[in-house]
Amino acid sequence: MRRLLTGLVVSLLLLLNTLVLIGPMLLIAVFKLVLPGQRVKDACSWAVMWIAETWAEIDKLIFASFTPTRWDIRGAAHLRRDTSYLIVSNHQSWVDIPALVQVFNRRAPFFKFFLKQELRWVPLLGLAWWALDYPFMKRYSKAYLAQHPEKKGQDLLITRQACAMFKRQPVTVVNYLEGTRCTPAKQAAQHSPYRYLLKPKAGGVAFVLAALGEQLDALLDVTVYYPGGRVPGFWDLASGQVARVVIDIQTRPLDPALWAGDYEDDALFRQSMQDWVSGLWTEKDARLAALRTEFGDA
Numbered sequence: 001m002r003r004l005l006t007g008l009v010v011s012l013l014l015l016l017n018t019l020v021l022i023g024p025m026l027l028i029a030v031f032k033l034v035l036p037g038q039r040v041k042d043a044c045s046w047a048v049m050w051i052a053e054t055w056a057e058i059d060k061l062i063f064a065s066f067t068p069t070r071w072d073i074r075g076a077a078h079l080r081r082d083t084s085y086l087i088v089s090n091h092q093s094w095v096d097i098p099a100l101v102q103v104f105n106r107r108a109p110f111f112k113f114f115l116k117q118e119l120r121w122v123p124l125l126g127l128a129w130w131a132l133d134y135p136f137m138k139r140y141s142k143a144y145l146a147q148h149p150e151k152k153g154q155d156l157l158i159t160r161q162a163c164a165m166f167k168r169q170p171v172t173v174v175n176y177l178e179g180t181r182c183t184p185a186k187q188a189a190q191h192s193p194y195r196y197l198l199k200p201k202a203g204g205v206a207f208v209l210a211a212l213g214e215q216l217d218a219l220l221d222v223t224v225y226y227p228g229g230r231v232p233g234f235w236d237l238a239s240g241q242v243a244r245v246v247i248d249i250q251t252r253p254l255d256p257a258l259w260a261g262d263y264e265d266d267a268l269f270r271q272s273m274q275d276w277v278s279g280l281w282t283e284k285d286a287r288l289a290a291l292r293t294e295f296g297d298a
Contacts, residue, residue: 006066007239013062021055029131048131049110056105067240071102075249079107084170084215089222090197090284091176094234099224103247109170166215175205194281196288202277206263213259221250223287227295246291
């Protein structure tokens, strides 16, 4: 009964926080859409970001007030808000998102995800994502490009144009290389060579680096681990059943060679990107093994 009550209270407060703050966010988004002048639009972007960060801070306060979860954050001491980052992380649960909020909100620029262009038209959320300067990307399939060769390179150009605002403000871009949440069933289905991870996909991060590489200052290699041998869901977190979450951050430099080639058409460059991503994942798998040993979960 106590867990049920805690979960209901936390969920209600999170919903209330969202409903209260999404109104001003959408109103400013409309102002950004209709008012002329780049300075005005930049000011609207800053205001929307402040609201989003305030929403995240209130969510953190709700969790801190009603749940016992300890956020074991490692490697965050040197984070800055005046620089741009690329985050790559393993992905196991919806709790991964609150974990990122706990670490990075108001320690680094508010994080953004690359979204499919079709999501721009989702009611309310599409406008909110646009106001938050989430980049909407357009990807053409190989089959489409074979029929329309004149479109080659247009997807990257559109994405670079969408990211133009990041030249005027720092940014943190998040990329889940596995593409989906890792489960034992999915590992078995794809014959993953890793003990605790799915196979990473290099194409998405190559696209991000091609669009934004020169504006990114460092790679934040994030490993999220849930001690106890069980991956929790969001209700587990909201109802106070998650004792500890480990968020380990390794800061790495980004080599300009990572965005100096054509991932689609240059086989050697594509192989070098895949090797780089595989190296990151091999090290992450070893870190997860070390964490399991540390907490007696091996």
